[in-house]
Amino acid sequence: MKKEILYILCSAMLSGSLTSCDSWLGDTEPTDFLTSEQVWNDNSLIEGVLAELYNDVATNGNLDNDVNFSLIDDFMWCGLMNQDVESARNQMVEYSYDEFRYYDYQYIYKCNQAIESLATVSTKISDEEKALYTAEFRFLRAYAYFQMCIRMGGVPLVTETQEYTPGMDVTELQVPRSSEAEIYNFVYNECMDIEADLAGNNNVTNKSRANQWAALALASRSMLYAGSIAKYNLPEINQPLQPGVVGMTGEDPRPYYEKSFAASKRIIDEFANNTLQGISSPSADNFYNAICSKDNNSEVLWTKDYNASKFHTFSFANIAHSMNEDNDNGSDLCPTLQLVETYGEIKDKDASGNYIVYEKRGDIFSSIADVRLKGTCLVPDQEFKGKTLDIQAGVAIYQGNGTYELREGADPNSKFEVADGGDGGTLVGNDGPLSRATYTNTGFNLRKYVDSTIGSSARGQGSYIWYVYFRMGEIYLNAAEAGMELGGTYAEQALKYVNLVRQRAGLGANSWTAADLTIDNLLNERRRELALEDHRLWDLKRLRKADKLWNGVQSTTTMLYALYPYRIVGGPDNNKFIFDRKIAPRFKVPRNFRIGNYYTAFEQDALDKNPKLVQNPNM
Template sequence: MKYVRLTYIFTLMVLGVSCQSDFLDREPLDKISSSAVYSDQNLAQAFLNKIHDEIPHPLGGYYMTDCVTDNARTKSGWISSQKVIVPGLIGPSNNPIGMWHKYKSIRKANEFIEKVGESSMDESFKKTAVAEARWLRAEFYFELVKRYGDVPLITKAQTINDDFLTPRTPATDVWDFIDSELDEIDDILESKSDILNGKISKEACWALGSRAMLYAKRWEKCVDYSRRVIESGKFEMSPDYGKLFGSYGGDKEVIFEILFDGKANKGQSYDLYNLPWSYRADWGSQTNPTQELVDSYYMANGLPITDAASGYDAKKPYEGRDPRFYASVLYNGAVFKGRAMNTVSPDGPDAINKTGLHSITGYYCRKYLDEKSAIAPKGGESRVSWKMFRLGEMYLNLAEAENELRPASNTVYASVKVIRDRVNMPNIKPGLSQAEMRKELMHERRIELAFEDHRWWDLIRWRKSIEVLDGKYFHGVVVTKNDDGSLNYNMKHVVDNRPLQVFLEKHYLAPIPYSDIQKNENLTQNPGY
C-alpha cells in the first residue's frame, strides 16, 4: 500500500511539472529580473539606493560600540555587548561586531558596476551611478579590513565558472585598493553643494579616504584627503555642538549622513533604546556613560579635574565643565525635554539601578537623542540622521596624521584650535613633544567623538585596548541626599554586576566566521581563534 501511495504522488508531481512548465518559465510577479533592473534607469537607481541602505550605522541597534569601551556600559546583561564582547568571548561562531556578511553587499556593488557599465542607459547617469557603487564598495572593504586585516579582495561579480575558493589578500593591498578607488572616482562625483542630502559626493570620497588612510597609518595620504575636505570650502563647523547631533539632516558641518524619515521602513530606533526611564521607552537606557568618561571632560578653563588649579568642586561636580559634556551626557540636574533629570537614590525617577530598566552607572547618553520627539517613541520613529562623516573629524584626522609626520607642528595646534574654538575651550598648551601631543589628541578624539562609533576602533588602531580595557571594571555615580538637603556624589561605585572586561592580543583582529573557513580551504583564520 505504501508503494502504491508513493507511486501515485510521484506521478502527480511529474504531471504537475509537465503541465506547469510554461508557467515556471515566467518572471516572478513579486520580483524584478536582473535584465529589467539594468535596462531601466529608475530601477537601477532604486537598486543602488538599496545598496546605500547596507552602510552600517549604530542607531538601529541596542547599543553603541562605546558600550564595550571605557566610555559606557550597556544596562541589559543579555545584550551581546555584555554577554559576548566585554567578557572576551568573541569567536568564529559568535562575533556581534563582525562584518563578514558585507561580502553580500560587495557582490551587489560588483554586479551593479559591471551591469550598469555595460548597459545602454544615459551615459551621465551610468558614470555617476557606477562611481557611487565604487564608493560603497570601498566603504564595505574599509569595514572589513579594519576588523579582519587580510581579507579576500573580490572586485567582480563571480559566476559559476569562477573559483570561489578565494584566499585572503594582504591588508596593504586592500588599503591600496580603497585609496586608488577613491582617487579615481572623486572627479566623477558631484560636489556636496550641488546634490541632495544623503547622496555621495566627491567630498565624501575624501572623507572616507581621510579615515581609511588614518587607520592604514598612511599619514601623508591622510593629511592630503583631510585637507581636500577642509579646503573645499563646502563645510563649516556647526556653531552649536549639541544641536548638531539632533538635526534631521543638512547641517553645514556634515559631509555625509544617513537620513531617516521616522517611518518603520526608513526610521531608526535610537530613542526607543536609549531614552531614560522617566521618558518611558520600554527598551530604553541602554547606553550608560561611565564615570571614567565623565571624569575625562576637562573644566572649561582647559585643565583636567585632577589639576588643583582647575577649580573642580567634588560637591558640584558637573559645574564649569567642557561644554561638550553637557551635550553628550545626562546627569543629575541636567535639563532634558524641559525638566531636570533626577537620579537621586533611591526615589529619583532615573536613579541608578532603581529597576532593571534604569542606568547601571547613574548616567544616560544624551548625544543623538531627539529632544523634539514624543515621549515613549516606537521603534523606527526616530528621525535624527547618522552623521557618518563630519568636518570636526577631518580636523582631528589631520592633526593626528600631521603630528606623526611633523610633531606638534603649527598645523596640529591650528586644527585642534578649530575644534575647541567652537565650544570656547582654550587650545592645547604650547611646546609639547610628539608623545605629549599624541596623548592630547587621543583625549580630544575621545571627547569630541564620544558616542560616534570611534572609541573602540581608535583603541584598537592605537594598540591601547589591552592597557585601557583588559581586566577592568568601570564606575558610575550614586547620588544621595544628605540630612541637610545637600547632595552626596559617590563616584567610586563599581559597575560590577557586569562581567570583568577581557581584551586579549588576539582581539585586535576579529575572527573569520567558522562557516566560511569550512567552505573555503584557502581561507585562513586569524591567530588565536
C-alpha cells in the same frame, strides 16, 4: 552561465546566483524577476538597488543596534536584564574572537554586478548619470572592504563577478587573502578615482547618498588607520603562513599619513572653509545640533537618514526615564564616569579624602568648560525636553566630624520616610540611579542622538535623527593626528586643526601648545569629540592600545564607573549633596581584550569553502 536577473525585496535589490562551492562570494536565490535591461535602464530601479545597499552599510554600533555600543565605547548597558544580554555585556569574561566579524561577499558581489551592468547594459541613461551611479557603487564597495579590513585584516580582493560553469575547476574561483596594505590601498585609490564623479551628490538632501566629501573622508580615515597600524603594530601580530595579511609589517607609515592629511585638508579647505559648525558660539546645544540636527547642517558629510516611513527607536530606548513618552522604557545606554571625567575634573573628595559638599547636584560639573559634556551626556540637574534629570541615589546621614552613613533605596521617586527615621524628603530620584532596567546605573544619561522632538521617544512615532558616518569633527582630528605623526610644518598645521575643535568645545582659541600634541592627548580628544560615533574601539585597535587598556584585571580602565549623588540629612549641610564614585553595580567583570582580538577570526565555514584563506593569528 551568469544569470542576468534582479529581484525585488521591499525595493529593487541586486542579487546573483553561484553554486554552493563558491558561496563565500555571495549566494542568493532570486524571485520576482526583472531582466538586467529593465533594471539598468530605469533610474528608479537603479536607485532602489542603491537604497538597499546603503541600508546595509556595515557598522558595529548604530541607531538600530544600540546594545553594541556597550561593548565598544564609554557606555554601559542599563537596559533589559535578561541573562543573555547581561552576561554578554556587563558580565562578559572576555571579548570573543568572532566578536566584530564582518565578511560579506554577497554585498561585494552585488556591488560588482552593478558596476559591470552599468558599463555593459545601461544604454538609456545619460553618461553623467551612469558615471554617478557607478561611483556610488564603487564607493559602497570600497567602504565594505574598509569595514572588512578593520575587522579581518587583508581579505580576498574581488572586483569582478565570477562565473561558474558546471564541470570547471572551482579552485579558479577561490581567491587568497590580499595583504592588509593592499586592501587599504585599494580603498584609497577607489576614493580618489571616484570623488569627482560623486560631486553630483554634493547637494543631496540630508547627505544620505555618498558625495565627494564622503569619498575624501573615507580616504582620510582609511589612510590614518593604515599609517597607525604600520607604525604601532605589535610584533606578535603576524601570520607567518602569509605575511602581510595582518599587521602592515614592513610598511612605511609616512605615505599613509601624508595621504590622510592631504585628503582631510581638501575637505577642510573646500567643504568647510576652515571652520566648524557652531564655533562662533560654543554651547552644549550647538554641539548637539552640529551632529543631530539636519537644519542648515554644515558639519555632517555622510549619514544614514531616517524619516516618517523609516524611523528608529533609539530615543525610545535611551531617553532618561522621567522624560519618556511611552510605557516603562529608556536608559539602555548610559555614559560612564570615565567618559564624563575626560571633559574635566570631577571633585567629589578633597586631598584628605573628605567629601566635598555641593549646594546643588549640578554644581559639581560647573567648573567643566568643555560644552561637549552636556552636548553628549545628561548630568544631574541638566534640562532636556523641558524636564530636569533627577538623579539621587539615596541620603547621606550626618554622623559628625564630616562623616556620613550612606543609605540607598530600591524605588524611584521615593521618600526617606519619617517612620524609618527619615525627614520625609527625597530618598531616590525620579531617574534613579537604580540597579534595574530602564534607569541609569551610572548616574548619567545619554543626550547625543536622543531626539528632543515631542513624541520621538514614543514607539509609534519614533525618531528621524540621522546616524552620522562622517563629519567635520573627525576630519579635523584625522588631520591633526596625521600632521602630528608627520612632524615639521605638518605638526604646526595639526596644532591649528585640533585647537579649532577645542575652540568649538568652548575651551578657547589656542588652548593647546605644541607640547600638548601627543598621540595620547589626541586619542582622548577623539574620545570626547566622537563618543557614540563608532570610533573608540577602532582607535584603540589601530593604535594597539586595547589589550593594555582593557587587560582583564580590575582597574579604573577595565571596570565601568558611576557617580552617585546623596542628599545630606542632618548637620550643618542639611539638604546639600555629596557624591560617591563607585563601580557601576550591574557591571561585574573587567573588560578583557586579548591580542587575538585585534583581528577577528574567520569562521570555519569560510575556511572550508576557500582553502586559500589563512586563519588570523592568536586564535
